[in-house]
Amino acid sequence: MSWIYFVDLFGTSVFAISGVLTAIQKKFDLVGSLIIGFVTAIGGGTIRDLLIGRHPVGWLNDRNYFAVILIGYLVAYAFKSKVIEYKRSMFLFDTVGIGLFTILGIETALEYNLNTEICLIMGVGSACFGGVLRDV
Numbered sequence: 001m002s003w004i005y006f007v008d009l010f011g012t013s014v015f016a017i018s019g020v021l022t023a024i025q026k027k028f029d030l031v032g033s034l035i036i037g038f039v040t041a042i043g044g045g046t047i048r049d050l051l052i053g054r055h056p057v058g059w060l061n062d063r064n065y066f067a068v069i070l071i072g073y074l075v076a077y078a079f080k081s082k083v084i085e086y087k088r089s090m091f092l093f094d095t096v097g098i099g100l101f102t103i104l105g106i107e108t109a110l111e112y113n114l115n116t117e118i119c120l121i122m123g124v125g126s127a128c129f130g131g132v133l134r135d136v
Contacts, residue, residue: 004104004107007100007103007104008045008058008100008104009064009065009068010068010100011096011097011100011101011104012041012042012045012059012065012068012069012072013041013068013069013071013072013075014072014093014096014097014100015040015041015072015093015094015097015101015130015131016037016038016040016041016068016069016071016072016073016076017037017072017073017075017076017093018040018093018094018097018131018134019033019036019037019038019039019040019041019130019134020033020034020036020037020072020073020076020077021076021080021093022036022040022134022135023036023037024076024077024080033073033076033077034073036134037069037072037073037076038069039130039133039134040130040131040133040134041065041068041069041072041130042059042065042069042130043129043130043131043132043133043134044101044105044125044126044127044128044129044130044131044133045057045058045059045101045104045105045108045126045130046058046059047125047126047129048105048108048109048122048125048126048129049108051122051125052108052109052112052114052122053112054108054112058108094131097127097130098127098128098131099127101123101126101127101130102123102124102126102127103123104123104126105122105123105124105125105126105127106119106120106122106123108122108126109122109123
């Protein structure tokens with residue numbers, strides 16, 4: 001296992017926390033919060049994988065993604081009163097997730113020998129599209 005795999009799992013959990021916290025603030029129930037956390041965590045990578053032709057998409061081959069999303073969900077609920085008090089905390093999780101997923105998106109695109117410009121676009125897409133899907 002490479003360091004990229006662990007960074008990917010960590011970024012997935014961070015984005016899951018971000019999505020769940022957003023859902024909590026919007027007064028979603030437990031299931032709705034889990035779905036929003038899941039979409040936020042894997043949305044950008046899924047769109048990237050579909051665009052570059054990676055089939056099946058990365059999270060479908062590995063149960064660890066489900067585990068880290070569930071852990072992020074539980075962490076968000078366990079510490080929601082503390083985290084929601086500090087609105088900047090949500091931005092912290094978004095910022096960390098965006099940084100990690102930009103690197104991972106670029107790295108994944110480079111594995112497919114895509115042009116530099118396309119790799120940069122895939123990095124930005126990986127980082128941002130999960131949050132876009134969450135907000136929609």
